């Protein structure tokens with residue numbers, strides 16, 4: 164590291180790619196950025212993420228960087244042997260094979276309410292504990308070699324520090340494991356043992372703003388966090404604002420003053436990266452739903468958007484149930500997508516595009532409702548993530564959600580939050596800068612949301628013919 168180092172680096176190791184921002188800690192200005200893709204699939208060799216990170220850091224250059232922080236896709240199970248090597252590919256948040264294990268774990272603890280009270284979250288297949296159970300059950304020989312378990316951001320942070328004996332995590336990401344309690348702020352080793360059949364080493368939960376170590380080149384390393392907690396760190400939604408991230412996942416979250424314990428299992432009671440709480444809902448099907456719609460129509464995103472905009476609200480009765488890869492919210496791991504209500508009258512390219520966008524947004528609107536049901540005030544939605552770059556999503560969102568919507572300017576908010584945390588660790592106080600905000604798009608006709616969502620609910624609940 165050069166003596167003149169003045170910048171910080173923030174990393175988003177998300178499902179589809181690693182994104183690195185080099186940021187001025189004085190004002191949050193992005194000075195350089197790079198991106199490297201990740202392999203497809205719901206199980207991935209974590210070394211592919213390391214290679215992507217190394218490639219992106221090499222491209223941006225770090226000679227003028229003093230500190231780095233990593234935010235990563237949540238929940239992924241990185242199991243390591245006694246030498247610190249992965250015993251198998253990481254199972255990602257969107258891998259649904261452990262759905263029966265989630266059911267079994269819920270029963271073993273005495274029901275969904277017991278989990279909500281214990282850790283803040285009722286396990287679904289995304290939650291790390293269920294992946295531990297699946298591994299111990301389905302791959303006992305692999306499980307026998309495991310000594311420690313980490314999350315994607317923990318593992319990358321540990322490797323950035325040169326793989327020392329001690330590893331770290333933070334409360335934001337730990338809260339998605341199923342064996343760290345948002346309610347008590349402590350690990351629940353008994354629940355890890357219940358899931359895996361024996362103990363495993365877990366990373367120490369670092370304080371927000373802590374320097375957890377240094378890279379071999381001398382960069383200070385911050386605790387890092389989960390990707391959604393990273394975005395929340397960057398955006399700092401005000402009370403009444405809900406962030407909707409349209410990436411591989413659709414994530415709906417906001418800051419809250421107390422842990423949530425939703426026994427229905429819809430709202431995950433996560434922690435944030437500041438010492439507060441981050442109630443969150445996540446779907447398995449968001450930006451890729453748009454991609455499938457565009458592929459069906461054989462068009463690029465711009466033309467897909469134009470087609471969707473050209474149709475009328477409600478797509479003349481054509482509805483997409485967007486559970487393409489199974490769904491987590493609601494918990495339907497074996498579901499598939501369905502276009503419903505196709506007739507000779509409404510079978511147009513415009514309606515197919517419109518139904519695709521509306522279906523994805525209706526899935527997210529269900530998530531917003533569940534947050535409101537938990538007593539979280541919601542008056543406005545802030546859209547981020549790759550899918551928010553779709554003009555059709557921006558145009559249709561206020562009418563489908565029934566909320567004023569602000570599409571934040573395209574930026575890597577997760578990586579920006581990680582850079583903010585790195586600046587906080589470096590300087591000992593959280594930076595004062597905020598992200599640029601624009602005016603909201605208002606709801607022009609509230610009846611559209613009611614009609615579109617009522618028709619969608621019929622299909623979702625199996626009442627449509």
Ligand SMILES: Nc1ncnc2c1ncn2[C@@H]1O[C@H](COP(=O)(O)OP(=O)(O)O)[C@@H](O)[C@H]1O
Pocket residue numbers: 177178179180409410411412450451453454464547548549550551552553554
């Ligand atoms: N203009 C656009 N219209 C629709 N989808 C888009 C657009 N731009 C990017 N995307 C989609 O956004 C997704 C990537 O978003 P991102 O938030 O980076 O995801 P992740 O964090 O899960 O890696 C991809 O599926 C990509 O196809």
Ligand SMILES: O=C(CO)[C@@H](O)[C@H](O)COP(=O)(O)O
Pocket residue numbers: 177178179235236237238256289339389390391408410411412413414443445
């Ligand atoms: O599982 C969750 C949140 O609980 C997902 O939000 C993952 O954290 C992946 O995020 P993206 O890569 O889609 O941004």
